[in-house]
Amino acid sequence: MEVFLQQLINGITLGSIYGLIAIGYTMVFGIIGMVNFAHGDVFMMSAFIALIAFLLLTAWLGVSSITLALFIVLIVAMLFTSLVNWVIERVAYRPLRGSFRLAPLISAIGMSIFLSNFVQVSQGPRNKPIPPMVQGEFVLLNRNDYAVTMSVRQLIIWGVTAVLLVAFWYLVAKTPLGRAQRACEQDQKMAALVGVDVDRTISMTFVIAAALAAVAGTMYLMYYGVVTFSDGFVPGVKAFTAAVLGGIGSLPGAVIGGLLIGLIETMWSAYFSIDYKDVAAFSILAITLIFLPQGLFGRPDVEKV
Amino acid sequence: MADGASAQRVDMARALRDAGFTAVLALGLLLPLIGFQTITDTRNNLVLVTRWPLLFGLVAFVGIARFVFSIAIAPYLTQRRERPVAASSAARNWMRKWFVSFSIAFVVAYPGIVVLLEGFAGAVKWIDNFGIQILIYVMLGWGLNIVVGLAGLLDLGYVAFYAVGAYSYALLAKTFGLSFWLLLPLAGILASFWGILLGFPVLRLRGDYLAIVTLAFGEIIRIVIINWVDLTNGYAGITGIPRPTLFGIPFNADDNGFAAVFGLEFSPLYRVVFLYYIILVLALLTAFVTLRLRRLPVGRAWEALREDEIACRSLGINTTNTKLTAFAMGAMFAGFAGSFFATRQGFISPESFTFLESATILSIVVLGGMGSQIGVAIAAIAMIGGTEIMRELDFLRRIFGPTFDPTQYRMLLFGFAMVLIMIWRPRGLITTRAPSVFLKERKSISGELTREGHG
Numbered sequence: 001m002e003v004f005l006q007q008l009i010n011g012i013t014l015g016s017i018y019g020l021i022a023i024g025y026t027m028v029f030g031i032i033g034m035v036n037f038a039h040g041d042v043f044m045m046s047a048f049i050a051l052i053a054f055l056l057l058t059a060w061l062g063v064s065s066i067t068l069a070l071f072i073v074l075i076v077a078m079l080f081t082s083l084v085n086w087v088i089e090r091v092a093y094r095p096l097r098g099s100f101r102l103a104p105l106i107s108a109i110g111m112s113i114f115l116s117n118f119v120q121v122s123q124g125p126r127n128k129p130i131p132p133m134v135q136g137e138f139v140l141l142n143r144n145d146y147a148v149t150m151s152v153r154q155l156i157i158w159g160v161t162a163v164l165l166v167a168f169w170y171l172v173a174k175t176p177l178g179r180a181q182r183a184c185e186q187d188q189k190m191a192a193l194v195g196v197d198v199d200r201t202i203s204m205t206f207v208i209a210a211a212l213a214a215v216a217g218t219m220y221l222m223y224y225g226v227v228t229f230s231d232g233f234v235p236g237v238k239a240f241t242a243a244v245l246g247g248i249g250s251l252p253g254a255v256i257g258g259l260l261i262g263l264i265e266t267m268w269s270a271y272f273s274i275d276y277k278d279v280a281a282f283s284i285l286a287i288t289l290i291f292l293p294q295g296l297f298g299r300p301d302v303e304k305v
Numbered sequence: 306m307a308d309g310a311s312a313q314r315v316d317m318a319r320a321l322r323d324a325g326f327t328a329v330l331a332l333g334l335l336l337p338l339i340g341f342q343t344i345t346d347t348r349n350n351l352v353l354v355t356r357w358p359l360l361f362g363l364v365a366f367v368g369i370a371r372f373v374f375s376i377a378i379a380p381y382l383t384q385r386r387e388r389p390v391a392a393s394s395a396a397r398n399w400m401r402k403w404f405v406s407f408s409i410a411f412v413v414a415y416p417g418i419v420v421l422l423e424g425f426a427g428a429v430k431w432i433d434n435f436g437i438q439i440l441i442y443v444m445l446g447w448g449l450n451i452v453v454g455l456a457g458l459l460d461l462g463y464v465a466f467y468a469v470g471a472y473s474y475a476l477l478a479k480t481f482g483l484s485f486w487l488l489l490p491l492a493g494i495l496a497s498f499w500g501i502l503l504g505f506p507v508l509r510l511r512g513d514y515l516a517i518v519t520l521a522f523g524e525i526i527r528i529v530i531i532n533w534v535d536l537t538n539g540y541a542g543i544t545g546i547p548r549p550t551l552f553g554i555p556f557n558a559d560d561n562g563f564a565a566v567f568g569l570e571f572s573p574l575y576r577v578v579f580l581y582y583i584i585l586v587l588a589l590l591t592a593f594v595t596l597r598l599r600r601l602p603v604g605r606a607w608e609a610l611r612e613d614e615i616a617c618r619s620l621g622i623n624t625t626n627t628k629l630t631a632f633a634m635g636a637m638f639a640g641f642a643g644s645f646f647a648t649r650q651g652f653i654s655p656e657s658f659t660f661l662e663s664a665t666i667l668s669i670v671v672l673g674g675m676g677s678q679i680g681v682a683i684a685a686i687a688m689i690g691g692t693e694i695m696r697e698l699d700f701l702r703r704i705f706g707p708t709f710d711p712t713q714y715r716m717l718l719f720g721f722a723m724v725l726i727m728i729w730r731p732r733g734l735i736t737t738r739a740p741s742v743f744l745k746e747r748k749s750i751s752g753e754l755t756r757e758g759h760g
Contacts (some may be wrong), residue, residue, distance in 0.1 A: 035513045049337045055353045095728045103731040110723025119716040122338045188703040282521040
């Protein structure tokens with residue numbers, strides 16, 4: 001029971017990170033129908049940007065308040081990652097819109113290889129460990145010499161994710177940009193006819209996707225305290241699994257799928273085998289796609305994004 | 306005349322503005338990761354160092370490149386696009402007719418040419434690193450071409466079957482001492498068995514979803530290989546895999562070795578040349594079988610499936626069987642290539658079967674032009690030969706200093722090339738479609754006119 005509770009806390013933390021990345025996959029798939037293969041690497045790059053911003057703030061500028069530092073790091077990572085994804089969309093995907101179906105996917109795979117190798121070449125292939133940004137933990141329950149704890153880091157991740165999801169929901173549901181996005185997702189030609197700037201909307205979708213991935217990247221860096229150039233692939237595939245599990249194109253589905261994948265992964269590691277935890281995630285991907293291709297929340301006729 | 310000059314000047318202003326904008330953008334993109342470098346200092350702390358010269362050098366380079374592009378290259382491209390396509394000349398037809406025969410003659414004679422040019426010692430590198438390495442990828446590309454190019458099923462986990470072939474050969478040869486020639490077909494059969502096994506559940510999926518599930522299967526097989534240490538020795542891999550023999554004659558320096566039996570002086574070259582011809586024959590076999598299969602009902606069913614699955618089904622074609630045969634055939638050739646890879650290296654580990662490998666093979670097929678055998682071969686030569694040749698570029702070290710290692714940038718350029726070629730020619734290098742069956746006249750059509758991959 002105590003182990004289960006502890007894993008539940010860990011799983012939701014991990015799941016929040018996956019959910020934030022999964023939103024990027026599901027939004028881009030919803031609006032232009034492509035699997036943005038490079039999204040995992042955009043996430044990895046954002047963690048590197050956060051790492052550099054953090055070192056710059058603490059070591060060079062001497063910001064001592066950790067709350068302030070984290071806040072600035074988050075903003076900086078979101079800004080730069082959005083810029084990166086905006087350029088990627090302009091350079092690698094926009095010229096291929098309307099081309100044959102595999103072209104954007106191949107271009108995205110090329111972009112993914114390019115990004116991870118760019119980071120490897122520019123920052124070196126080694127792990128980048130940083131001292132823990134935030135320390136401290138609360139003991140929630142102490143029974144049979146097993147303490148169920150929740151660290152401050154986990155609390156921050158839960159809080160930031162919740163706040164951002166609310167902001168994001170507001171953006172999609174209530175603002176003109178969100179309306180344009182939903183319109184483009186349903187019918188691009190019609191949206192263009194009634195005056196929606198489709199190109200701009202798609203660009204903004206990539207920017208938002210990158211901003212959320214940057215939040216996930218910053219949280220990932222803060223949680224694990226280490227990042228390396230190859231860290232984009234596996235979290236990327238898992239987040240994609242989350243998007244598929246929740247029903248690709250469905251935003252609540254992406255978040256819930258992310259939480260489920262996070263929980264399944266931590267539970268699997270705790271009760272079965274930590275070596276095969278990736279196999280669990282990949283198997284869920286395959287099983288979902290084979291038996292439940294529309295996912296938990298994706299219905300073909302339902303309003304998406 | 307005056308108008309032309311003013312238009313020129315406006316263009317110039319616009320080019321400058323574009324260049325400035327691009328440079329600012331490049332500054333934004335490169336500032337975090339190029340401007341700063343994270344390094345571990347002597348006390349094992351991560352510290353930042355700046356690289357302003359590199360950052361501003363790159364930003365200036367990007368800006369200038371953009372400027373040159375808009376004033377020189379872009380007008381040229383528009384001009385070329387407006388020019389009508391030249392009718393194919395007699396010389397071009399002649400070249401097209403003899404190109405394949407000439408290429409095959411060249412690859413057969415390649416070891417001889419290299420030995421003449423480089424001598425015995427120098428030739429090993431050229432045959433091994435270029436000849437064999439490229440031919441393995443040509444073969445893998447042709448094998449995947451059956452699945453992706455002919456049947457239109459996007460497979461991102463092709464390397465799994467390559468791994469099955471390699472591990473089948475390595476384990477069976479080491480455990481039971483069976484010979485390469487017996488295990489080569491066996492490895493192919495085992496791989497195609499796995500192809501059917503994995504293919505069965507996934508074939509009802511379409512397009513992108515199929516791609517992702519095959520990727521998942523590829524990764525699962527790799528993780529199992531890593532973790533099943535009792536069987537596969539995990540990360541450490543399998544060493545001492547037996548080498549192939551020529552009718553029982555090994556290629557070593559012993560008394561019963563190849564050199565001694567034929568009364569020659571021992572040289573590692575003989576084994577390399579022998580391996581070269583094995584992979585050449587295997588690759589040509591793949592191409593030949595594929596060409597023949599295209600004319601059989603199953604091959605035509607593959608191509609019909611690629612163009613339109615619903616039409617295919619309404620004509621009474623069993624799409625499940627058709628897809629499964631494509632999967633199994635593709636996997637079989639990967640299995641052959643895998644067992645050859647194992648015997649050539651003498652050592653295999655899960656490192657050789659990562660997703661990157663699948664992506665490389667897929668990009669070769671797509672860049673070459675899906676379904677085109679010649680295109681795939683050209684793409685394999687360009688991509689693999691291109692990355693191999695980067696190891697040889699000594700003059701770069703002279704420019705950028707002795708610590709400069711060009712091989713580091715291989716994958717970087719590889720990814721960049723994939724994106725660029727997709728933008729330049731989304732349909733691949735060779736896009737024409739020649740029908741395998743025709744009524745009166747064989748007409749090639751452009752790939753632009755066909756739909757594909759909706760299967």
